[in-house]
Each structure stands twice: as C-alpha cells, then as structure tokens.
Amino acid sequence: MEKFSIAARPGRREYSQEFKAQMRAKCQEPGASIGGVAIAHGLHPNMLHRWIREARQARALSGHADAEPPAAFxxxxxxGVIPAGGSEPPVSEAVQLRLQRGELVVSLQCPLSQCGALLREILR
Structure with a gap:
C-alpha cells in the first residue's frame, strides 16, 4: 500500500512595515489606484485598503500632525437674499407644437388654455 503525504497549506504571508509603507506611498502617487497597485504587487486590494485604514487610525490615535481631521458639517x-419671483421668465400665453412622423411635419400654435384639449384630440 502506498502512503500519500499531504503538503500543509502555506500560512498567511507576513509583510514588513516598510513594505506596507511603500505600498501605501505608491497609492498616493498621481494616477495610481489602490486596486492597480495591489494587483501589480500580487496583493488583494482589500488588504491594501486595510493597511491604509490601519495607518490612518494609528496616526489619529498618536496625535500625529498628518492625521486627517474627522469629517464634519x-x-x-x-x-445675500435671492428675491422670490423676481428671476422667473415671463409665461407665454401660446404653446407651439411641432409633430413629425417620417417626412410629414405639422407645426401648430394654440392658446395655453386650449393646449390640453388639442393634445387629447391629436393623441386619440
């Protein structure tokens, strides 16, 4: 009978603080994206997001000058006060309709008060 040995899965990789700092710095370069930097270095983007978040939290807890202030209102x-009703355009008393179907074009102008009835008749 043959014996098979099962190779143990490799454990989690550990990255040095220097490497993490280099990756965070690359993400800050103009035109760089976190996903692009992560994939280019064989990392999962979520891991790089976590390193950035952890570094930001560590700076905030240490009172570091580079720490971002919390978002606030x-x-x-x-x-100045904008006058009510002063900037509205004048209301036209007539409505212009232009209907086109293929090469047939019909242009109409009707009073505003009769526009609803006219449209009901046209669309019927």
Missing part, C-alpha cells in the same frame, strides 16, 4: 454663510 461645515456651515456656508449666505451673502
């Missing part, structure tokens, strides 16, 4: 002061 920023009020925007209004410099």
């Amino acid at each position: 920023v009020p925007i002061p209004l410099t």
